[in-house]
Amino acid sequence: MAGSVSVTAGLHAPTSQGTMMETAMVEIEQLNLWYGLKQALTDVTMSMPKHRITAYIGPSGCGKSTLLRCLNRMNDLVDGIRMTGSIRIGGVDVYDPGQDVTELRKRVGMVFQKSNPFPKSIFENVAYGPRILGVTNRSDLEGIVERSLRAAALWDEVHDRLQESALGMSGGQQQRLCIARAIAVEPDVLLMDEPCSALDPIATAKIEELMLELKDSYTIVIVTHNMQQAARVSDYTGFMLLGELVEFGVTRELFTNPRNKKTEDYITGRFG
Amino acid sequence: MSARHKSFWSTGEPFVWLTGGALTLALLLVVGLITLIVWNGMGFFWPRQVIRLTLSDGSVMTGQIVDREPLPGKRNEYRIKLKVANRDLYGADFQWVDESRIVKRDRPADVAVIERTEWGLLIGSLKEVRDGDKTIAVGGASAWAEVQKRMDETERARRQIRAIEKVEIGAINARQEALRLKLRGFELRGITSGPEIEATQKQLAPLREKYQALTARLAELRKGQSLTLVVTADGGKEKDIPLAQVLDVRFPNAMGFAAKCVFYLAHVWEFIAGEPREANTEGGVFPAIFGTILMVILMSIVVTPLGVLAAFYLREYARQGAFVSAVRIAVNNLAGVPSIVFGVFGLGFFIYGVGGAIDRLFFAEALPTPTFGTGGILWASLTLALLTVPVVIVATEEGLAAIPGGMREASLALSATKLETTLRVVLPAVMPSILTGLILAMARAAGEVAPLMITGVVKLAPSLPIDGQWPFFHLERKFMHLGFQIYDTGFQSPNVDAARPMVFATTLLLLVIVVFLNLFAIATRNRLRRKYATSAV
Numbered sequence: 001m002a003g004s005v006s007v008t009a010g011l012h013a014p015t016s017q018g019t020m021m022e023t024a025m026v027e028i029e030q031l032n033l034w035y036g037l038k039q040a041l042t043d044v045t046m047s048m049p050k051h052r053i054t055a056y057i058g059p060s061g062c063g064k065s066t067l068l069r070c071l072n073r074m075n076d077l078v079d080g081i082r083m084t085g086s087i088r089i090g091g092v093d094v095y096d097p098g099q100d101v102t103e104l105r106k107r108v109g110m111v112f113q114k115s116n117p118f119p120k121s122i123f124e125n126v127a128y129g130p131r132i133l134g135v136t137n138r139s140d141l142e143g144i145v146e147r148s149l150r151a152a153a154l155w156d157e158v159h160d161r162l163q164e165s166a167l168g169m170s171g172g173q174q175q176r177l178c179i180a181r182a183i184a185v186e187p188d189v190l191l192m193d194e195p196c197s198a199l200d201p202i203a204t205a206k207i208e209e210l211m212l213e214l215k216d217s218y219t220i221v222i223v224t225h226n227m228q229q230a231a232r233v234s235d236y237t238g239f240m241l242l243g244e245l246v247e248f249g250v251t252r253e254l255f256t257n258p259r260n261k262k263t264e265d266y267i268t269g270r271f272g
Numbered sequence: 273m274s275a276r277h278k279s280f281w282s283t284g285e286p287f288v289w290l291t292g293g294a295l296t297l298a299l300l301l302v303v304g305l306i307t308l309i310v311w312n313g314m315g316f317f318w319p320r321q322v323i324r325l326t327l328s329d330g331s332v333m334t335g336q337i338v339d340r341e342p343l344p345g346k347r348n349e350y351r352i353k354l355k356v357a358n359r360d361l362y363g364a365d366f367q368w369v370d371e372s373r374i375v376k377r378d379r380p381a382d383v384a385v386i387e388r389t390e391w392g393l394l395i396g397s398l399k400e401v402r403d404g405d406k407t408i409a410v411g412g413a414s415a416w417a418e419v420q421k422r423m424d425e426t427e428r429a430r431r432q433i434r435a436i437e438k439v440e441i442g443a444i445n446a447r448q449e450a451l452r453l454k455l456r457g458f459e460l461r462g463i464t465s466g467p468e469i470e471a472t473q474k475q476l477a478p479l480r481e482k483y484q485a486l487t488a489r490l491a492e493l494r495k496g497q498s499l500t501l502v503v504t505a506d507g508g509k510e511k512d513i514p515l516a517q518v519l520d521v522r523f524p525n526a527m528g529f530a531a532k533c534v535f536y537l538a539h540v541w542e543f544i545a546g547e548p549r550e551a552n553t554e555g556g557v558f559p560a561i562f563g564t565i566l567m568v569i570l571m572s573i574v575v576t577p578l579g580v581l582a583a584f585y586l587r588e589y590a591r592q593g594a595f596v597s598a599v600r601i602a603v604n605n606l607a608g609v610p611s612i613v614f615g616v617f618g619l620g621f622f623i624y625g626v627g628g629a630i631d632r633l634f635f636a637e638a639l640p641t642p643t644f645g646t647g648g649i650l651w652a653s654l655t656l657a658l659l660t661v662p663v664v665i666v667a668t669e670e671g672l673a674a675i676p677g678g679m680r681e682a683s684l685a686l687s688a689t690k691l692e693t694t695l696r697v698v699l700p701a702v703m704p705s706i707l708t709g710l711i712l713a714m715a716r717a718a719g720e721v722a723p724l725m726i727t728g729v730v731k732l733a734p735s736l737p738i739d740g741q742w743p744f745f746h747l748e749r750k751f752m753h754l755g756f757q758i759y760d761t762g763f764q765s766p767n768v769d770a771a772r773p774m775v776f777a778t779t780l781l782l783l784v785i786v787v788f789l790n791l792f793a794i795a796t797r798n799r800l801r802r803k804y805a806t807s808a809v
Contacts, residue, residue: 072685074681074684074685077681077684079591102687102688102689103687105684105685105686105687106687109685109686110681110685112678112681112682112685114676114678116676116678116679116681116682117682118679118682118683118697118701119679119700119701119803120700128683128686128688128696129686129687129688132686132687132688132692132696133687165803178682181682181686182685182686185686185687
């Protein structure tokens with residue numbers, strides 16, 4: 001695994017050992033990114049600790065989704081993109097020319113802003129990733145599906161209708177299904193791009209609860225508009241503005257005692 | 273303009289009436305069209321009463337009334353069009369009779385309508401049955417009894433003759449032709465003698481013997497058919513008709529409703545499953561149904577993968593830009609090119625180009641008789657596939673555009689490759705759109721006639737493109753097609769008047785087939801839609 005880094009001064013992160021040191025899962029160094037001529041990310045350097053929830057907040061267009069999409073190279077699909085700097089996940093350079101993208105995405109799962117289940121049965125949705133990875137045995141698949149749905153706190157609701165279309169589920173259930181689908185391939189890192197923005201408060205609460213449960217097994221990175229959500233679930237929070245990482249630190253510190261004036265303005269609602 | 277007027281116009285009411293009126297007009301036209309075709313097409317098989325008219329000059333005319341119209345220039349005077357049939361006796365099937373000349377109408381129960389293999393219907397009363405020179409039954413009732421007794425036997429003999437001619441002699445001919453071509457092949461390679469040629473020629477001898485045996489058997493069967501039916505028609509004219517030519521004898525005036533129903537169904541069946549007779553103006557249209565459906569299926573097999581793959585490239589792989597837009601516009605315009613243009617292309621490219629090359633390479637021994645270098649069902653299907661490929665491309669592309677991008681991203685984020693995403697997520701989701709395109713393509717192909725006329729449709733094809741002779745699929749063969757049949761029977765037949773009901777029946781059948789092909793595809797699409805509904809939440 002990657003080396004240890006000191007995240008910020010005054011850190012009192014909830015590690016079991018109670019140390020001030022965390023193991024970094026994702027390390028970003030000097031990341032710059034341009035869409036054509038427009039620079040979307042400027043000199044972003046940071047690390048995200050293992051088995052923690054790291055949240056990014058910031059106004060629309062600040063580059064937080066772009067940053068997230070760099071982590072599993074979803075940006076590869078966009079034309080005219082250019083970037084410098086490095087990203088390492090679990091010590092491996094994500095943009096290394098020898099890096100197999102599908103291999104990377106197996107380790108870095110993603111949940112999208114708009115729930116996007118496939119127009120298939122609930123079972124087939126969860127089994128999709130494992131099937132892609134070559135699992136064909138029916139009982140293995142059933143085991144994976146049950147485990148993933150349980151982990152996503154969905155099993156009790158859907159275990160008797162696994163063969164029904166996923167599109168018949170409620171919005172919140174669909175989003176949890178997408179989480180179950182993402183964790184069915186057992187990634188190291190789970191990226192969540194505003195996963196609750198289209199959900200009602202009850203469904204949001206369920207997803208947040210789920211995130212807290214999942215962080216024991218996965219490193220979670222979440223992008224959110226919702227500052228309360230970041231405050232509720234995350235261990236670390238980064239505030240981004242105009243492509244720059246303005247401030248990054250332990251969530252409670254950042255919200256109660258921001259060191260940067262812009263951060264303070266944003267979280268107190270003075271702009272954005 | 274008064275305030276009241278103004279408010280009337282500003283309510284928008286007139287526009288609603290205008291739009292509603294336009295829709296009503298369109299609906300009326302469609303309903304009228306269908307009613308006309310269904311009425312004329314379905315009425316064709318119903319046995320009409322035969323009426324006997326005694327005219328003022330004492331002459332008698334017997335026939336079926338098909339039309340009645342006012343005399344030109346006179347009020348309340350009509351004339352009727354009588355189908356007197358007996359083309360061979362009177363020279364024409366139809367007669368116009370002024371109603372003023374009719375002194376008596378009656379419906380004699382003993383008038384027989386005889387359907388025969390040539391010359392159309394024969395209307396008259398049965399007189400006697402002869403066997404060779406010997407008279408074996410005299411008078412209507414006993415002649416009818418004799419005919420009934422002998423009909424089955426005659427029918428059986430007719431079938432046997434047909435089987436021998438078509439199947440057995442056909443097989444020998446095919447075999448002989450193959451051997452002849454083999455010999456010709458040797459000749460082309462400069463081999464004029466040697467063991468191969470002797471062996472081939474040796475194979476010919478038993479075929480000839482078999483052929484002789486079959487012709488002898490045919491002659492014997494024909495000799496067995498010595499019965500003749502004598503029928504008296506109007507004016508005491510007599511017609512001797514060999515029983516072998518009689519297909520059906522009926523007495524429409526004596527038929528009850530149930531008998532008419534049975535007759536109706538039997539004739540509908542004959543129409544659908546039978547072979548055409550008398551230049552397609554009588555009998556069935558089975559070869560045309562077969563040709564139409566087979567051609568549509570062949571076209572679908574070609575057009576679906578072609579169109580779908582092209583659409584996938586355009587939407588999923590090609591870099592969207594000016595060039596792709598230009599291609600898209602070109603594809604859309606291709607759908608508007610007149611179909612005869614495609615026909616000419618099919619003739620020039622497929623038949624003369626590809627077919628000619630195939631002939632030179634593989635069928636050189638048959639030249640100058642072309643094998644693939646002439647119109648055939650394969651070339652017609654390929655031509656129609658070209659004609660309909662834009663429809664499939666456009667429908668598939670629209671379906672692909674409607675699939676949420678998130679679905680592709682979700683699959684990619686689960687470590688699927690682009691190919692896996694395309695095959696496992698995009699293709700199933702776009703299936704309903706593909707089928708929509710296919711439905712439109714099939715509907716267009718089934719009704720298209722112009723390009724077929726120069727790429728392989730004929731008035732009468734001696735054999736079906738699929739039969740029992742090796743290699744079973746004869747896609748180089750010419751074929752019959754319902755659309756062309758309608759045109760041909762309606763406008764090119766020697767007796768257009770007599771063929772008109774057949775035209776309506778064929779039209780109705782073509783409509784029914786197109787509707788059924790569409791229903792099948794729509795049912796499949798709906799099933800898939802339920803399975804792969806793409807609406808989120």
